[in-house]
Amino acid sequence: MRTLLRWWCTLTGAVILTAPVLRVQGQGMRTLAIDERLATASGLSLGDSVRLAPMASAPSGQWARIGAITRRSADPSEIARSEYRVRLHLDQLQSLTGVGDRIGRFAVRTQLSAGASPDATAVGPDSVSAAINAMAFGFRAYPAAEVAIETSATFRVVNRFHRAIGIITIVASAIFLLCITLLKVDERRREVGALRLLGLSRATVVRSVMLEASLIALLGSALGAGFGAAASAIVNWYYQGVYATPLKFALVTPEIVAIAVTLSLLLGIVSGYLAAQRLVRTAPLELVGR
Amino acid sequence: MNMTPPVLSARDLRRAYLVAGAPVEAVRGLTLDVHPGEWVAVVGPSGCGKSTLLNLLGAIDRPTSGQLLIRGRDVAAMDDKEATRFRLTGIGFVFQRFYLMPTLSAAENVELPMAEAKMPRVEREARAKELLTYVGLGARTDHRPFQLSGGEQQRVAVARALANRPALLLADEPTGELDARTGEEMIALFDRLNRDGTTIVTVTHDEELAQAARRVIHMRDGVIVDDQVRRPLESPTGAT
Numbered sequence: 084m085r086t087l088l089r090w091w092c093t094l095t096g097a098v099i100l101t102a103p104v105l106r107v108q109g110q111g112m113r114t115l116a117i118d119e120r121l122a123t124a125s126g127l128s129l130g131d132s133v134r135l136a137p138m139a140s141a142p143s144g145q146w147a148r149i150g151a152i153t154r155r156s157a158d159p160s161e162i163a164r165s166e167y168r169v170r171l172h173l174d175q176l177q178s179l180t181g182v183g184d185r186i187g188r189f190a191v192r193t194q195l196s197a198g199a200s201p202d203a204t205a206v207g208p209d210s211v212s213a214a215i216n217a218m219a220f221g222f223r224a225y226p227a228a229e230v231a232i233e234t235s236a237t238f239r240v241v242n243r244f245h246r247a248i249g250i251i252t253i254v255a256s257a258i259f260l261l262c263i264t265l266l267k268v269d270e271r272r273r274e275v276g277a278l279r280l281l282g283l284s285r286a287t288v289v290r291s292v293m294l295e296a297s298l299i300a301l302l303g304s305a306l307g308a309g310f311g312a313a314a315s316a317i318v319n320w321y322y323q324g325v326y327a328t329p330l331k332f333a334l335v336t337p338e339i340v341a342i343a344v345t346l347s348l349l350l351g352i353v354s355g356y357l358a359a360q361r362l363v364r365t366a367p368l369e370l371v372g373r
Numbered sequence: 374m375n376m377t378p379p380v381l382s383a384r385d386l387r388r389a390y391l392v393a394g395a396p397v398e399a400v401r402g403l404t405l406d407v408h409p410g411e412w413v414a415v416v417g418p419s420g421c422g423k424s425t426l427l428n429l430l431g432a433i434d435r436p437t438s439g440q441l442l443i444r445g446r447d448v449a450a451m452d453d454k455e456a457t458r459f460r461l462t463g464i465g466f467v468f469q470r471f472y473l474m475p476t477l478s479a480a481e482n483v484e485l486p487m488a489e490a491k492m493p494r495v496e497r498e499a500r501a502k503e504l505l506t507y508v509g510l511g512a513r514t515d516h517r518p519f520q521l522s523g524g525e526q527q528r529v530a531v532a533r534a535l536a537n538r539p540a541l542l543l544a545d546e547p548t549g550e551l552d553a554r555t556g557e558e559m560i561a562l563f564d565r566l567n568r569d570g571t572t573i574v575t576v577t578h579d580e581e582l583a584q585a586a587r588r589v590i591h592m593r594d595g596v597i598v599d600d601q602v603r604r605p606l607e608s609p610t611g612a613t
Contacts, residue, residue, distance in 0.1 A: 283457075283489050284489070
């Protein structure tokens with residue numbers, strides 16, 4: 084016997100219930116769907132029969148057969164929830180709970196009627212929810228967009244936090260790259276001074292320093308992107324295992340790589356230019372220390 | 374008396390610096406002609422103006438007054454860009470320190486001035502190999518500077534100085550960083566270069582190098598106090 088503490092039931096509405104589930108054999112019964120995490124944790128599989136009861140101590144219950152095992156969508160807002168989900172037919176759920184008219188929440192999908200103009204915003208979700216709220220008693224309707232905004236508030240804060248970290252990292256990297264370039268260029272003062280004495284133009288010196296700094300920046304960004312991709316793969320592998328979800332926790336997209344490489348290249352060019360300018364503004368004789 | 378027009382002609386050349394707000398003349402009214410094929414050694418005590426003179430002759434520095442013509446061109450009238458170009462194509466430099474690019478091979482170091490002068494790659498590769506063979510490093514063209522001895526590095530520097538077939542080779546203490554034996558090899562190389570037609574002006578404290586030159590100029594307090602021709606010019610045996 085395996086006991087499950089909680090599950091979610093979702094049909095047209097969703098109700099949170101607590102009940103034990105017992106594993107038995109049986110055929111020709113009503114079906115239910117359980118999620119993958121429950122199947123894994125309890126060892127249940129397709130075709131298994133389970134007994135459903137509203138209380139763990141209830142002497143009897145209803146039998147149902149597992150007709151489907153579902154995988155949760157990659158929803159960040161649910162990732163930390165540890166409960167299991169079971170989907171029942173509505174009538175079975177109602178008889179099981181004994182409260183046939185109790186619904187926690189339900190969704191209404193609105194669509195334009197045939198021939199209606201797309202500009203007819205008067206019949207959009209906002210107006211529908213406003214109309215429902217005008218006559219509602221004991222409940223409230225929200226447009227889906229509003230619900231989405233509400234539930235993603237945490238992620239917006241996290242997103243801003245990440246952006247701030249990103250900006251700080253970029254500024255610090257820029258300063259670091261400039262310092263490194265200046266130091267590396269300064270190490271070659273004598274060689275560059277000698278080259279200037281030999282007749283290499285300022286433009287050649289500036290070009291070569293900028294080219295070198297750009298190549299270093301490009302190489303750095305490539306290494307950084309590779310490191311980021313590897314780190315993301317490790318993070319995803321670990322947390323997808325912990326939370327049993329296909330959700331990706333860290334992403335290195337082509338857009339991110341493109342931004343990183345472009346930004347790095349720009350920083351390389353600018354730092355190379357500044358370092359080179361510092362060098363070519365100094366007299367060649369001074370550069371060689373005479 | 375040499376009747377060929379001089380490669381280098383200086384007339385009443387002066388160079389003054391401000392030291393603690395007061396002008397100090399490092400070169401004071403110097404007049405000098407250097408003819409093609411000459412090897413001139415400029416000697417004198419430290420602070421006598423040798424290096425300042427070399428900087429002026431090499432279009433690195435500008436005279437305060439006077440006239441300096443190199444191959445008929447007025448160096449004092451050149452702006453920075455022209456002087457840089459002139460140094461690239463008209464003058465070869467050998468420094469006491471070799472100043473080779475550590476990341477480049479010997480051949481690439483020699484090719485550098487030719488690349489700057491826009492010489493085609495095939496031509497400059499051939500020229501670099503020819504010059505390195507001339508200075509005795511034909512088998513070490515792909516070596517990096519750190520893989521070469523001091524004498525070998527200085528040979529690469531000489532080859533680099535000759536890359537664009539300059540009218541004048543200026544050398545500032547070319548044996549200064551070398552031991553006695555390698556210094557002698559370098560003097561022999563300069564002698565061979567000169568016999569093959571290269572016009573050389575060296576600034577040196579090295580007595581042996583000065584003795585090997587055809588003409589020795591002694592400087593003191595910014596002026597020439599002695600100018601001796603030790604060996605007359607011969608017909609060049611080759612060309613570099």
